[in-house]
Amino acid sequence: MLHKRSLPRSVSRDLSRVLIAKLRLLKWILLTPPPATFAKGDLIKDLGDVGNWLFPRIRKPTKRTAFGKALDTLRNHAVTDPPGANNCYAAVVHDIGFHRHWGNPGFGMRFQNLDSKWQDALKPIGEQFYHWLALGDGFCKHRFGLIGNNLTRRQVMESFHAQSHGVCGYCDGPAGESSDDREANDCDHFFPKSQWPHLAIHPHNLFRVCKGCNSTWKLDNTPMGDGSAQGIGGTYHPEFLPGAGLVEVIAECAVPGSRRLSINIDDPIKPRRAASLDGSLKLRERWSNQVNERLDASVSELVSDAIFSRRREGHVSEEKLREIIDDLLFRETEKLGQRPYCLRYAAALRFQRDNHIAEILAEERGAG
Ligand SMILES: [Zn+2]
Structure with missing residues (x-):
């Protein structure tokens, strides 16, 4: 959907x-x-x-x-x-x-x-x-x-x-x-x-x-509920109202002090549409699990990018690391619908850009 x-x-x-x-x-x-x-x-x-x-x-x-x-x-x-x-x-x-x-x-x-x-x-x-x-x-x-x-x-x-x-x-x-x-x-x-x-x-x-x-x-879950006008108005349809352009996918810290993320899905115009999507497909749970499985690899990739940047330019600033993440984000957004996982990876990258810059830089310094 x-x-x-x-x-x-x-x-x-x-x-x-x-x-x-x-x-x-x-x-x-x-x-x-x-x-x-x-x-x-x-x-x-x-x-x-x-x-x-x-x-x-x-x-x-x-x-x-x-x-x-x-x-x-x-x-x-x-x-x-x-x-x-x-x-x-x-x-x-x-x-x-x-x-x-x-x-x-x-x-x-x-x-x-x-x-x-x-x-x-x-x-x-x-x-x-x-x-x-x-x-x-x-x-x-x-x-x-x-x-x-x-x-x-x-x-x-x-x-x-x-x-x-x-x-x-x-x-x-x-x-x-x-x-x-x-x-x-x-x-x-x-x-x-x-x-x-x-x-x-x-x-x-x-x-x-x-x-x-x-x-x-x-299975037999019904995103459209009982099929009433209210139920149908509160759901995406794969052909007539796809949700990708309407949902807001947000990564949040799952447990304070840990790196684990939970993925939240919202629809600012009609919250019920996001709720019915998640209710029938359990996307928050599936996406959170999958993103967390990949998170360490994702942080390692960012640390490698930062190391590469330091070797090439002599230093890596917070601003530079944000630029690196923004480039990755742009690529995920560009490939939306043409490559799997784009929505959840983009959300995780935004979270890292806004919350993990200092931590990633510290890891980079440790690794360098
Ligand atoms: Zn599927």
């Missing part, structure tokens, strides 16, 4: 086509529920060639797949509660348009406000669409009218590679090796699919992130 990430247009367009096909399926089931014994012909009549692709994944009433059974449950709800089905479909359509309303202060999601029977019924359907993307051949180019090849999660994740420069867009750490199948496929749902299953294959909801962010820290 720190660095801007977005799917290339070609991939986003194909994923949108699959999403629209899924929406047509939901519209058919919810607004004009078919007979319980609906056949392949009914599917094709309403969904075109996508029906041909779906039918073996649903099968006849006597031999329904798990996905077919989930559709039957949704259909039965729609038959017994038509106003509820209308409301459910309206919430799904409303939420799917979230990318057009990001930044609108009154915009909140609606799915989480539906009666739990609708949320429970939609969940296995949304998740199944994601499984089809993640496993096997993905979505068929011909049946879904895609412009690229069959659409798979691997392809979606790899399409982020060129813009990532090896940096995780969420935590500013290393993104992971793209040559590794599993890491290339580490896919985060910004809106977790467990709570917003209708966004499980949404082109503005899938992001390639590092394994730590996806598998250890974010």
Whole structure:
């Protein structure tokens, strides 16, 4: 959520086509529920060639797949509660348009406000669409009218590679090796699919992130809280509101008298955005640990720079050392988003410039 990430247009367009096909399926089931014994012909009549692709994944009433059974449950709800089905479909359509309303202060999601029977019924359907993307051949180019090849999660994740420069867009750490199948496929749902299953294959909801962010820290955490307007207004979005230009990253002394640092993250305009970022990814803890692991090496590098300066110029003043640190800071800032760790290293350098100059000079004199 720190660095801007977005799917290339070609991939986003194909994923949108699959999403629209899924929406047509939901519209058919919810607004004009078919007979319980609906056949392949009914599917094709309403969904075109996508029906041909779906039918073996649903099968006849006597031999329904798990996905077919989930559709039957949704259909039965729609038959017994038509106003509820209308409301459910309206919430799904409303939420799917979230990318057009990001930044609108009154915009909140609606799915989480539906009666739990609708949320429970939609969940296995949304998740199944994601499984089809993640496993096997993905979505068929011909049946879904895609412009690229069959659409798979691997392809979606790899399409982020060129813009990532090896940096995780969420935590500013290393993104992971793209040559590794599993890491290339580490896919985060910004809106977790467990709570917003209708966004499980949404082109503005899938992001390639590092394994730590996806598998250890974010999991089903929701930076957008309950999805209300207040929750959405209090979070960054990887595509529409990346946080790197808005956060203030500050290093502070963790324990008086020691060199250990703690990293704090703030957002002077909307503190809740920084709090929700940290709440879902535990960045303060992760960044503090990592910076402290590297701190001794960083001080040694500064001492070496100071020694080098003394040998070349005959002396090294506090002012000169500040200049050396400012140069390093400039380089970190210049490489922001193109090299891992820039935000936290810059904060640690600022702290050293403002608090450790005398200490570093004393070490330099000792070493010299
Ligand atoms: Zn990460």
